[in-house]
Amino acid sequence: MNLQQIGQQAKEASYELAITDTTTKNAALEAIAVELEANVAEIVAANKKDIEAGKAAGLTDALLDRLLLDETRLAGVIGDLRSVIGLSDPVGEEFDSKLLENGLKLCKRRVPVGVLGVIYEARPNVTIDIAALSLKTGNASILRGGKETINSNLVLVKFIQSALEKVGLPKTSVQYIENTDRALVGELLKLDKYVDMIIPRGNAGLQKFCKENSTIPVIIGGIGICHLFAEKTVNVEKALAIIENAKVQRPSVCNALDTLLVEADIAESFLPKLAAHLLPLGVTLVAEEKAKAILGDDALLAQEGDFSREWLSLNLGVKVVANLHEALMHIREHSSEHSDGILTNDFTVANKFINAVNSAAVYVNTSTRFTDGSQFGLGAEVAVSTQKLHARGPMGLPELTTYKWIGISDNLIRS
Structure with missing residues (x-):
């Protein structure tokens, strides 16, 4: 698997997403919801394979519960996906506007972060949550789930990419690292030429590994004591x-x-x-x-x-x-x-x-x-950050943006 190529494709997709209007992004989210609803049986069947493999591997009841994606949970995740459609798109929002004495108009404008690398474990619903929040904010995403969710995640990403193509957006807007070799996590953490933010969702060992080995900014969180x-x-x-x-x-x-x-x-x-x-x-x-x-x-x-x-x-x-x-x-x-x-x-x-x-x-x-994105009215969450920069708590749409300064004047030059 060529992660350099995946990164390059994600970066190219991010440029198109950054200039995609809200109507088109919402259409993509609805298309994903429709695609998932039309293929519930295949998704649940894939998840059952993961559940059976998990039981055979001796996974704890807690991990099996996190892994489960049955009809009821899938319906809830699709509901959260549709709720993101109804949320305000933060991209393009302007704030902290000011007019300087020299006539220069300044403001900050929210823009997508770019490409998100998300590493997570036995939570297949995260695949849909990340895709929804990333797309709504104009970000491309590279996903790396655990081996225990491989069947569920592959089928989910297949339907997400199919929906993206149907609305004319690049399917490489959401990509999945299909190889479960852990060495690829380390490679992803060094992909700073293409990836702008790493979000690990997993145990303390995963969080520590990402923090210590990444050349990309890392959002730490998701461990709850x-x-x-x-x-x-x-x-x-x-x-x-x-x-x-x-x-x-x-x-x-x-x-x-x-x-x-x-x-x-x-x-x-x-x-x-x-x-x-x-x-x-x-x-x-x-x-x-x-x-x-x-x-x-x-x-x-x-x-x-x-x-x-x-x-x-x-x-x-x-x-x-x-x-x-x-x-x-x-x-x-x-x-x-x-x-x-x-x-x-x-x-x-x-x-x-x-x-x-x-x-x-x-x-x-x-x-x-x-403490949950849906319960906080965020629609869904990409993670719960426990650090202080750049986001804290459940990370919804605004937390997946940054900003740029915009300066406008009437042909002003600096004296």
Whole structure:
């Protein structure tokens, strides 16, 4: 496989996409939706091959859940795709306009980044999300999924490219690295002549590898070690419902709850209710010594490193903390700066928590499960960035653009 050729084709496609109007881009997205709907059976059949191969390879239930793309999930992904059509196209938007004393009119205008290289693992829905957001913002994309999703991704890209050709856009606007050789990831990371941004969506090892080996700017994120802090004034019944949602609804995703911190003043009464609520739902509580002393046989004793783990399962870390300060110290040490929240009726404390927690999304009396492009009204997301430059949190359309300065005058020269 010639990555240089793929990169060159993507760059050429990006030039055409950059001058493609919104109507045509939206037509391309609708064509992709129609193509996917017309081929649901083939897509689901390809995904079943991946599921069976994953089971044979001993993949965990969490990974198999991420891999699954059945009729229901595919319908949801297509719905998200169509919602992108209805979103405002940021490309061409002008802002920070000013008129200088010499008559020079200046503004910033949003433009596509260019070519995105996206590396991801067992999430075939990402293929559609990336294609949709990239196309809407006039970016070409080079996709590299994991070997566990190869059948699903190949068939999805086939239909995406078919739809692009039907509306007159280059099919090389969305390309897929079909060879699963991991050496090609390293080669992609050096393709700075053609690729403008690398977005890895995967485990900490993948993120670290990309950060250390890329000659292209890398967006880091997608690893969730998420916390909720139950403060002493919390409404217990409402808090239990939030904790259940954050932990149980879909435990294998990055915005699922990993650790619950409970203020010592309420631990004796709160923790038994927590166990009574969550244990019947299949949750395993993994508690530090103080919490274990209260929970007894209802919890396992936490081992070294457990509070720095993204569980991706129905395990939940539980720790008793003395106060807000100790909760913040724990979060600063263990959080991946993805999503953290406080459960409280004291909004003075809540504001202190908001200001002190250095995460991409900070919540008050809200499930961490909302850190998601669709839930944030972005239509879909290309990633959840946990860094501070150039984007943070769920990355929707504006985060896939940059800007150029535009200067207009009446034949002005510099004196």
